[in-house]
Amino acid sequence: MNDVLTRLKRPLLYVMSTGYIVAGVLHFVVSELYVQIVPPIFPAALLLVYLSGLAEIAVGIGLLLDRTRQYAAWATIALLIAIFPANIYMATHGVVIDGLPGGGDPSSIVRWGRLPLQGVLILWAFWYTRPPAISNSK
Numbered sequence: 001m002n003d004v005l006t007r008l009k010r011p012l013l014y015v016m017s018t019g020y021i022v023a024g025v026l027h028f029v030v031s032e033l034y035v036q037i038v039p040p041i042f043p044a045a046l047l048l049v050y051l052s053g054l055a056e057i058a059v060g061i062g063l064l065l066d067r068t069r070q071y072a073a074w075a076t077i078a079l080l081i082a083i084f085p086a087n088i089y090m091a092t093h094g095v096v097i098d099g100l101p102g103g104g105d106p107s108s109i110v111r112w113g114r115l116p117l118q119g120v121l122i123l124w125a126f127w128y129t130r131p132p133a134i135s136n137s138k
Helices: 002-029 031-035 045-064 069-082 084-092 108-126
Strands: none
Touching (some): 002 031, 002 108, 031 045, 069 084, 069 108
16 A cells, blocks of 8 residues: 555645646636625735735645655645635635536535545645655665
8 A cells, every 4th residue: 555655645635736727827817706705804805816826836836846845735734724714714604606517606615625625635734734755675
């Protein structure tokens, strides 16, 4: 099992990195969708959406570079924690997202499923916080 995980680590890094870059770009392309899930206690929702989009793009790129991968992985964890209030707000306040393709009312499964998904994403990022193992084979 460990060999399988070792072989998947690199391809999954590209999946994760691409996911964050795409999500970050979407913060600018469809920012109005993201603004709707920012809890109203936070000021300047649009600015926060743009900042989180920039952060997602930055960690996505940082994960691809060997020199910055560990830092980017830790930054990804911090980002996921920082955006968690939006997921809680969405789950607990029945947010209807105007302009969402297919209707703006995410199901309860989607609303509540995002919460444990954050934990999975944090663990996934944590996988890249350690330096790569150095092989002693000759």
